[in-house]
Amino acid sequence: MAHKFTFYNTLTRKVEEFIPREEGKVSMYTCGPTVYHYAHIGNIRTYIMQDALIKSLKYAGFDVKRVMNITDVGHLSSDADTGEDKMLAGAKREHKTVMEIAKFYTDAFFNDFDAVGNMRPDVVEPATNCIPEFIHMVETLLEKGFAYVAGGNVYFDTSKLNDYYVFSSEVEKEQLQVGVRDDVEEDTNKKNKTDFVLWFTKSKFEDQALKWDSPWGVGYPGWHIECSCISMKHLGEFIDIHCGGVDNIFPHHTNEIAQSESYLGHEWCKYWFHSNHLNDKSGKMSKSKGAILTVSLLKEKGYDPLVYRFFCLQSHYRKPLEFSYEALDQSVQAYNKLVRRVSELKNDGAVDEAVKTEFEEKFTDAVSNDLNTSMAVTVLYDALKADTNDATKLALVESFDKVLSLDLVAHAKSLLEGTEVDPELEKYILDAIQRRTDAKKAKDFATADAIRAELLEKGVEIKDTREGVKWQLI
Ligand SMILES: [Zn+2]
Numbered sequence: 052m053a054h055k056f057t058f059y060n061t062l063t064r065k066v067e068e069f070i071p072r073e074e075g076k077v078s079m080y081t082c083g084p085t086v087y088h089y090a091h092i093g094n095i096r097t098y099i100m101q102d103a104l105i106k107s108l109k110y111a112g113f114d115v116k117r118v119m120n121i122t123d124v125g126h127l128s129s130d131a132d133t134g135e136d137k138m139l140a141g142a143k144r145e146h147k148t149v150m151e152i153a154k155f156y157t158d159a160f161f162n163d164f165d166a167v168g169n170m171r172p173d174v175v176e177p178a179t180n181c182i183p184e185f186i187h188m189v190e191t192l193l194e195k196g197f198a199y200v201a202g203g204n205v206y207f208d209t210s211k212l213n214d215y216y217v218f219s220s221e222v223e224k225e226q227l228q229v230g231v232r233d234d235v236e237e238d239t240n241k242k243n244k245t246d247f248v249l250w251f252t253k254s255k256f257e258d259q260a261l262k263w264d265s266p267w268g269v270g271y272p273g274w275h276i277e278c279s280c281i282s283m284k285h286l287g288e289f290i291d292i293h294c295g296g297v298d299n300i301f302p303h304h305t306n307e308i309a310q311s312e313s314y315l316g317h318e319w320c321k322y323w324f325h326s327n328h329l330n331d332k333s334g335k336m337s338k339s340k341g342a343i344l345t346v347s348l349l350k351e352k353g354y355d356p357l358v359y360r361f362f363c364l365q366s367h368y369r370k371p372l373e374f375s376y377e378a379l380d381q382s383v384q385a386y387n388k389l390v391r392r393v394s395e396l397k398n399d400g401a402v403d404e405a406v407k408t409e410f411e412e413k414f415t416d417a418v419s420n421d422l423n424t425s426m427a428v429t430v431l432y433d434a435l436k437a438d439t440n441d442a443t444k445l446a447l448v449e450s451f452d453k454v455l456s457l458d459l460v461a462h463a464k465s466l467l468e469g470t471e472v473d474p475e476l477e478k479y480i481l482d483a484i485q486r487r488t489d490a491k492k493a494k495d496f497a498t499a500d501a502i503r504a505e506l507l508e509k510g511v512e513i514k515d516t517r518e519g520v521k522w523q524l525i
Contacts, residue, residue, distance in 0.1 A: 053112030056419040058104070059369055061218055061300060061323040066421050069108075069322060071291040077108055077115040080282040080320070081172060082295045082303070085122040086156035087141035089343045092359065092374065093329035093336035095163055097296040099360050100326040100368040100422070102169040104294070106454040107418035118285045119172040120277055123153035123179050124261050142260065149260040153177070163346035166356035168456030174285045178277040182263045185272045185280050188314055189249045189265075197313040201240035203253035205267055207310055209245040217308055218300050218323070227301065247306050248273035275306040279314070290320045297325045326368040332375060344374075353479035353509045354379060357457055358386045364424040364455060380508045386457070387510040387525060389431075393448055394463035396441040403443045410434045410447050418454060427454065466524060480511055484520050487513075 056069045071077050081101055084090050105115050141152045157177075165171070178185075189205050192198040197211050209215045216224045237244075252270035262269045282290055295304060304323065311319040329336050336344065346356050362382040366372045410430060417426035434447040448459050483502050490498040506513055506522070513522045 053108075054415050054419050056108060056111050056113070058322075058324060058421050060321075061325050062321070064220070067322070069292075071113070072289055072321075075113055077113045077292060078286040078290045079105065079115055079117040079292045079294065080278070080286060080290050081117060081119040081293075082278055082299055083119040083121045083175070084156075084160045086153045086160060088156060089345045089347075090160050090163060091336050091343050092346060092349065094296070095167055095346050095359070096329045096363050096372065097294075097326045098164055098169055099167055099363045100424075101294045101324070102456070103364060103368075103418070103424050103454060104292075104324060104422055105170065106456065107422060110454050111415055111419050116174075116286065117172040118174040118176065118282060120281045121153075121157055121175060121177040122274075122277065123150075123157070123177045124271055124277075153179075159345075159347070163356070166346055166350065167360045168357055168458065170456075176281045176285065178272070178281070179261065181277065181280050181284060182272070184284055185250070185276050186263075186265050188276060188280050188310070189267075189272075191314055192249065192310060195313065197310075198249055199242065200267060201242075203251075203268060204240060204248050204270075205250040206241055206246045207249055207306070207313075208242060209247075209309060210243045211313070212309055215245060215309060216301075216305060218305060245302075247275060247302065249276055249310070275303055276310060278303075278307050279311040279319075283311070283315075288315055288317070288319070292322045292324055293320045294324045294326075297327050300325060327371045330371050330373050332373070336374070349379075350473075350475050351479070353476055353483075353511075354383065355386070355473060355476060357462075358382050361386050361428075361457055365428055366425060368422055368424070383508070383510045389435075389457075390459060390462045390466055391525070392435055393445075393459045394466045396445045396448075396463075398445065399441045401440075401442060402446045403439050406437065406439045406443050407446055407450070410437070411450055414451055414454075424455075427451065431455070480506065480522055483511075484513060484522065488520065 053075050057066050058069060059065070060067045081098075084094065105117060108115050141147075141156075142149045145152065147155070161171070189198065192207065193200070193205065196208075198205055198207050200206075216227055219227060250265060250267055250270055250272055252265070252268035262271055282293075293304065293307075300323075308319060331344075346359060349359055350356055358379065359382075362374075362379055363372065365382070410433070413433070414427055414430045417423045417430055420426070431448070431451050434451070435444055437444065445460070452459055483506055487499045487502040490496070490502065503513060507525075510524055511522055512525045513520055
């Protein structure tokens with residue numbers, strides 16, 4: 052029997068007990084990346100919190116099957132056809148074909164996704180694999196009277212629904228309606244302002260790169276349809292949990308529900324899990340603000356991606372999180388201390404099963420209480436301080452790491468052996484030491500001291516010895 056599990060359901064706007072359709076089994080769908088550019092660390096925060104959710108559900112005794120899409124087609128910036136084909140823009144920018152761009156950014160995405168300790172979804176499906184499924188859904192929506200053809204495009208008719216704004220309170224509905232009215236770029240084909248495109252054959256952007264034959268002419272799918280179809284293809288007519296960032300709630304998830312439930316004729320997904328933004332000091336992180344802060348970039352700056360995970364886990368998924376290098380440096384120090392503490396544990400005999408169970412229950416209570424990951428980290432600290440032998444503590448660290456995925460035992464081992472430091476981190480350290488040596492030679496002691504301080508902030512201590520400069524992680 053799985054442990055009682057609660058989290059905030061955006062659909063009912065409250066923390067609820069999660070009860071899947073089939074006892075102990077969870078079908079989960081995650082909106083995947085749009086692969087025309089890098090995913091920034093704010094996007095990766097969303098995937099870290101989803102990973103924590105999946106692993107927590109497993110820890111609590113559920114079986115989870117998870118499906119994710121890859122948006123490798125079109126993706127206009129809005130349904131009003133005011134955006135450009137971002138895949139094509141990416142291809143032009145980088146002198147590559149659209150599919151080369153998709154492959155490059157899919158690989159870059161998973162590189163960062165994996166580096167922060169995430170488990171890959173059971174199914175990852177690119178949208179371009181599912182064109183017949185999209186066409187079938189659009190045909191059915193037309194047959195059922197939920198869609199119409201205008202100006203060469205197929206639109207979903209939102210006036211056919213009793214409650215289109217399913218996620219919103221009455222006040223929010225009014226605000227959204229005002230927002231939709233104020234939308235300057237208007238698609239005159241639409242019967243209602245909230246209608247959205249299911250299939251394009253006519254677009255302002257005639258050089259759309261990927262096109263397919265359809266009953267309505269050569270064209271390409273709208274933005275929202277892929278998630279509904281890919282989810283149904285792999286998980287059937289019902290899903291238990293649909294995940295995304297708060298950005299996705301409107302219009303994306305609102306439109307997914309509109310088309311899915313109109314197609315199916317019944318409720319589609321009962322629980323909607325959304326994680327909040329990562330902000331920097333200037334506001335929300337976004338792709339449009341020039342340089343993109345990625346996990347790979349953090350790595351180049353000498354940060355272990357798992358420290359970024361640790362930073363995210365220490366905050367609640369429903370709260371906005373402010374990113375700064377100062378805050379990340381604090382996580383580096385806390386993480387290194389944790390690794391050092393674990394490295395001091397000896398395998399000193401039999402595990403005390405009673406103590407282990409007691410702490411595992413505390414840990415399960417924390418993660419199953421609206422995914423309280425910071426409390427789960429506190430349980431880890433408590434376990435390390437507990438009045439029990441090291442073997443039990445070590446067993447608990449390994450047990451909690453099934454959810455936390457901080458790789459503490461392996462890091463502790465490499466600390467002891469003094470080897471196996473991440474090669475990029477090592478390169479960064481050696482570069483910094485070289486810069487410091489050069490500065491000292493040039494009698495620029497201020498720079499040399501600044502480099503020593505920079506390394507110390509990253510948890511690297513250097514010592515000048517007769518054999519040269521030695522360094523160690525602290
Ligand atoms: Zn989606």
